[in-house]
Amino acid sequence: MTSMGDKAKVKARVGDIVFSRLARFSGIGILVILAAVAFFLFLQGLPALLPGADFVGKADNPLSYVAPYIFGTVYSSIIALLIATPLAVGIALYISHFADRRFSQVIGYIIDLLAAIPSVVFGLWGILILAPFLNPTYVWLSENLNWIPLFEGQVSATGRTMLTAGIVLAIMVLPIMSALIREVFLQTPRLHEEAALALGATRWEMIKMAVLPFGRPGIISSMMLGLGRALGETMAVALVLSPASIVNFALLTSQNSNTIAANIALDFPEAGGDYRSLLIATGLMLFLITMIVNMIARYVISRRAAFSGAN
Amino acid sequence: MSTRVDLKDLNVYYGNFLAVEGINMTIDPKSVTAFIGPSGCGKSTLIRTLNRMHEVIPGAYVTGELLMDGENLYKPEIDPVTVRRNVGMVFQRPNPFPTMSIRDNVIAGYKLNNNRMNKLEADDIAEKALRGANLWEEVKDRLQQPGSSLSGGQQQRLCIARAIAVEPEVILMDEPTSALDPISTQAIEDLAVELKKDYTVVIVTHNMQQASRISDMTAFFNIAGTGKPGKLIEYDKTETIFSNPKEKNTEDYVSGRFG
Amino acid sequence: MTTTAPIIDTSNTLPRRFSLFALGGSVAISLSVFILAGFTSEDGIPNFFGVGVLAFIFYMVISFIASRAVEGRRKAADRMVTGWVTAAFTLALVPLTSLIWTVFSNGLNRMDITFFTNSMRNVLGEGGGAYHAIIGTLELTGIATAIALPLGILTAIYLVEYGRGRLKNAVTFFIDVMTGIPSIVAGLFAFSLFLILFGPASAINGMAGAVSLAVLMTPVVTRATEEMLKIVPNELREASYALGVPKYLTILKVVIPTALAGIATGVIIAIARVIGETAPLLLAAGFTTSVNFNPLEEKMMTLPVFVYTSYAIQGTDAQSYVDRAWAGALTLMLIVMVLNLIARIISRIFSPKF
Numbered sequence: 001m002t003s004m005g006d007k008a009k010v011k012a013r014v015g016d017i018v019f020s021r022l023a024r025f026s027g028i029g030i031l032v033i034l035a036a037v038a039f040f041l042f043l044q045g046l047p048a049l050l051p052g053a054d055f056v057g058k059a060d061n062p063l064s065y066v067a068p069y070i071f072g073t074v075y076s077s078i079i080a081l082l083i084a085t086p087l088a089v090g091i092a093l094y095i096s097h098f099a100d101r102r103f104s105q106v107i108g109y110i111i112d113l114l115a116a117i118p119s120v121v122f123g124l125w126g127i128l129i130l131a132p133f134l135n136p137t138y139v140w141l142s143e144n145l146n147w148i149p150l151f152e153g154q155v156s157a158t159g160r161t162m163l164t165a166g167i168v169l170a171i172m173v174l175p176i177m178s179a180l181i182r183e184v185f186l187q188t189p190r191l192h193e194e195a196a197l198a199l200g201a202t203r204w205e206m207i208k209m210a211v212l213p214f215g216r217p218g219i220i221s222s223m224m225l226g227l228g229r230a231l232g233e234t235m236a237v238a239l240v241l242s243p244a245s246i247v248n249f250a251l252l253t254s255q256n257s258n259t260i261a262a263n264i265a266l267d268f269p270e271a272g273g274d275y276r277s278l279l280i281a282t283g284l285m286l287f288l289i290t291m292i293v294n295m296i297a298r299y300v301i302s303r304r305a306a307f308s309g310a311n
Numbered sequence: 312m313s314t315r316v317d318l319k320d321l322n323v324y325y326g327n328f329l330a331v332e333g334i335n336m337t338i339d340p341k342s343v344t345a346f347i348g349p350s351g352c353g354k355s356t357l358i359r360t361l362n363r364m365h366e367v368i369p370g371a372y373v374t375g376e377l378l379m380d381g382e383n384l385y386k387p388e389i390d391p392v393t394v395r396r397n398v399g400m401v402f403q404r405p406n407p408f409p410t411m412s413i414r415d416n417v418i419a420g421y422k423l424n425n426n427r428m429n430k431l432e433a434d435d436i437a438e439k440a441l442r443g444a445n446l447w448e449e450v451k452d453r454l455q456q457p458g459s460s461l462s463g464g465q466q467q468r469l470c471i472a473r474a475i476a477v478e479p480e481v482i483l484m485d486e487p488t489s490a491l492d493p494i495s496t497q498a499i500e501d502l503a504v505e506l507k508k509d510y511t512v513v514i515v516t517h518n519m520q521q522a523s524r525i526s527d528m529t530a531f532f533n534i535a536g537t538g539k540p541g542k543l544i545e546y547d548k549t550e551t552i553f554s555n556p557k558e559k560n561t562e563d564y565v566s567g568r569f570g
Numbered sequence: 571m572t573t574t575a576p577i578i579d580t581s582n583t584l585p586r587r588f589s590l591f592a593l594g595g596s597v598a599i600s601l602s603v604f605i606l607a608g609f610t611s612e613d614g615i616p617n618f619f620g621v622g623v624l625a626f627i628f629y630m631v632i633s634f635i636a637s638r639a640v641e642g643r644r645k646a647a648d649r650m651v652t653g654w655v656t657a658a659f660t661l662a663l664v665p666l667t668s669l670i671w672t673v674f675s676n677g678l679n680r681m682d683i684t685f686f687t688n689s690m691r692n693v694l695g696e697g698g699g700a701y702h703a704i705i706g707t708l709e710l711t712g713i714a715t716a717i718a719l720p721l722g723i724l725t726a727i728y729l730v731e732y733g734r735g736r737l738k739n740a741v742t743f744f745i746d747v748m749t750g751i752p753s754i755v756a757g758l759f760a761f762s763l764f765l766i767l768f769g770p771a772s773a774i775n776g777m778a779g780a781v782s783l784a785v786l787m788t789p790v791v792t793r794a795t796e797e798m799l800k801i802v803p804n805e806l807r808e809a810s811y812a813l814g815v816p817k818y819l820t821i822l823k824v825v826i827p828t829a830l831a832g833i834a835t836g837v838i839i840a841i842a843r844v845i846g847e848t849a850p851l852l853l854a855a856g857f858t859t860s861v862n863f864n865p866l867e868e869k870m871m872t873l874p875v876f877v878y879t880s881y882a883i884q885g886t887d888a889q890s891y892v893d894r895a896w897a898g899a900l901t902l903m904l905i906v907m908v909l910n911l912i913a914r915i916i917s918r919i920f921s922p923k924f
Binding site: 015016019020022023024025026027028029030031033034037040041043044086089090093094095099107110111112113114116117118119120121122123124128129130133171174202203204205207228231232233234235238239261264265268269279280283284287290291293294295298 | 619644645647648651652654655656657658659662663665669672673720721724725727728729731732733737738740744745746747749750751752753754755758759762763765766785788792816817818821822842845846847848849852853856857874881882892895896899902903906907910
């Protein structure tokens with residue numbers, strides 16, 4: 001019995017050791033890459049945070065420089081979420097519970113198609129098509145409803161406003177959010193749905209009773225996911241938004257708080273010295289913000305055991 | 312090509328938990344031995360120690376000796392992988408490799424281990440194994456089709472062919488028919504009885520009638536309570552176990568008073 | 571004294587065609603409002619989007635009143651929700667249709683041989699093309715895949731087949747972190763890396779761009795491969811072990827072939843995702859008007875950056891720059907859609923059944 005055994009034993013050992021080491025090495029490589037990302041960015045961004053940094057007039061100090069951009073990043077993403085979430089829930093509901101099976105499959109594919117379109121194409125469409133299209137509406141809003149603080153200010157002549165950017169971002173995160181929520185809705189236990197229907201509930205009442213409560217953690221985590229994506233989005237904002245370095249809540253003007261990412265995209269190629277380090281530092285800040293948002297999302301997912309099946 | 316199997320003071324652990332305790336028994340060559348007992352009594356755990364599959368689970372180990380033709384398979388120098396090349400196993404649910412054809416499935420034991428052989432040799436081995444598993448006539452015209460294209464019963468016979476193609480000493484069957492319909496079950500049972508002409512067969516079954524139909528010797532296992540280790544209660548000729556058992560525990564089980 | 575009522579009482583349901591008629595009526599009313607009030611463009615054509623919105627409002631009001639009166643509160647609520655949900659769905663289709671339509675109709679203007687065979691070298695107005703950008707995109711995406719594929723798949727193998735304990739938890743956690751890296755941060759990283767390693771003269775080149783893409787691709791490939799490896803039933807691994815096949819051969823010859831279709835799908839989708847990334851390439855690979863075949867030297871143009879710069883940095887004839895931008899966008903979109911389609915087809919045809 002050991003005749004075939006000895007030779008094979010030695011060979012197998014070597015193969016197993018080599019391969020498992022390789023796999024392990026790869027895993028460690030991931031950790032190394034991330035450490036490298038953090039390290040190199042920190043190294044490059046450090047000069048901006050030291051006293052005596054010279055920003056060639058572009059900024060007074062790092063904090064006052066980045067504040068409007070942090071505001072712009074968060075503000076535009078929140079607008080995007082406010083628009084995208086109800087739409088995503090509506091679409092997901094439509095596909096999971098209102099449309100008939102075959103039709104909903106096709107629609108699912110089409111919505112996923114939206115997710116595949118690169119952001120620069122969205123940006124182009126946003127600035128050349130959407131902005132001019134929305135402009136008359138903005139003018140109307142500015143003339144008739146400008147007692148609402150959000151609609152104050154000199155209305156933009158081109159439509160390149162915070163609101164337009166928010167809408168484009170919303171359209172961009174919509175497919176991912178609705179795909180996730182759709183999955184969760186489809187996983188609602190049939191038992192609960194049938195119990196509601198057997199009690200004589202209308203379709204909407206059944207959804208209220210069985211589908212929405214089950215899907216709530218999914219909706220929340222998709223919101224976090226969408227938020228994470230919107231926070232990091234660069235090109236669509238860079239093309240659509242008409243930027244200024246101020247904090248501005250107004251939605252319809254051309255003086256909009258830019259986002260960190262778009263600001264880097266616009267200024268980095270020409271920047272040098274300490275100003276470039278400052279931009280890198282803002283990039284690190286963005287990374288930190290998105291990392292926290294993603295971690296919260298994972299936490300919410302992991303808490304609900306019922307949701308883990310949907311993943 | 313068949314061996315006597317001796318278990319000496321075998322204890323089976325999952326980490327700190329003792330699952331099966333103090334097994335001492337001898338399994339005769341060229342026979343069918345059935346392991347029976349209620350759920351959780353450790354019979355599946357025990358059969359997996361016979362080809363050192365038990366250790367695949369992290370933290371699982373065995374103390375004691377397992378002798379095949381006098382050689383202790385649990386000696387530190389011995390590689391479990393080698394043991395498994397000499398002891399074949401058939402599982403509860405048929406598991407042919409879905410990316411391989413029927414023929415390739417049969418000779419998988421050679422192919423996966425990079426054993427070079429020319430096409431003629433391979434075809435011969437495949438035919439011999441498929442005949443041995445009573446499957447040749449049904450698949451001889453479609454050997455290139457994927458393994459998963461067969462029915463459940465045929466897939467299980469394919470798995471048996473795969474096991475015997477490498478000419479093991481012992482064949483282990485872990486509840487091979489519990490996922491099959493009655494007709495396929497019948498086919499597998501007939502096959503098991505035929506196989507004992509050339510191999511030592513050990514079969515785990517929760518179906519007592521099956522054990523009484525096909526086995527020569529039967530081992531009855533039981534646990535004292537939940538969380539307690541499984542033990543060998545009685546091991547004797549099948550007729551004795553089912554008509555005239557010595558232990559009351561055994562009699563209660565085979566007459567259906569529990570289980 | 572006994573009254574016999576029918577078992578199913580239909581006296582309080584609106585007729586089946588009701589929604590259709592209500593919708594038609596609402597559109598008619600809305601159209602007339604727009605035309606009469608003069609909310610039209612110079613040609614006298616009303617803004618269809620506005621007509622749609624107003625029609626929707628009318629429809630909801632009419633349905634609500636009628637349904638409330640005839641069918642009762644609960645049924646009315648059900649109708650309203652159906653209306654909202656359908657509207658949400660239709661609304662989402664509007665930008666998609668608009669976008670695809672615009673990209674196609676505008677992009678087709680420059681879908682000519684010149685566009686695909688010329689770069690922008692010495693071109694300030696008409697003519698020129700995206701040849702240099704297409705070459706760059708193909709090369710850089712290829713290099714990025716060559717890096718991310720082995721790294722991602724091996725990491726997934728580690729996580730599913732070998733990983734245990736603290737290292738595994740750490741790797742899983744950081745793969746999650748990596749999926750969340752904003753693309754521009756990946757670009758900053760690649761730039762910083764090359765700056766520190768090779769000095770300011772060689773900081774921006776094709777390779778840096780490929781590295782930034784690889785950073786973005788690897789976690790996607792890892793996650794997708796992980797999912798596919800987990801789907802392979804454990805029984806197949808056991809069958810292989812029982813035949814005396816060592817672990818590494820089981821992984822290489824049983825697990826991976828079984829998961830292969832899914833892994834291929836995941837890789838193609840990861841490629842589709844990074845091929846459209848602009849920001850990191852803008853920073854790390856730069857902008858140039860000439861063709862450059864060598865990723866190790868000099869900047870390299872890529873398709874998404876081409877689209878962006880064609881619009882944002884214009885020369886003399888603005889319209890031709892815009893035309894080139896649309897043409898580039900169309901090319902990019904077609905590539906991405908074809909990749910997605912291929913991924914789906916592979917998934918459908920080659921997935922093993924078990």
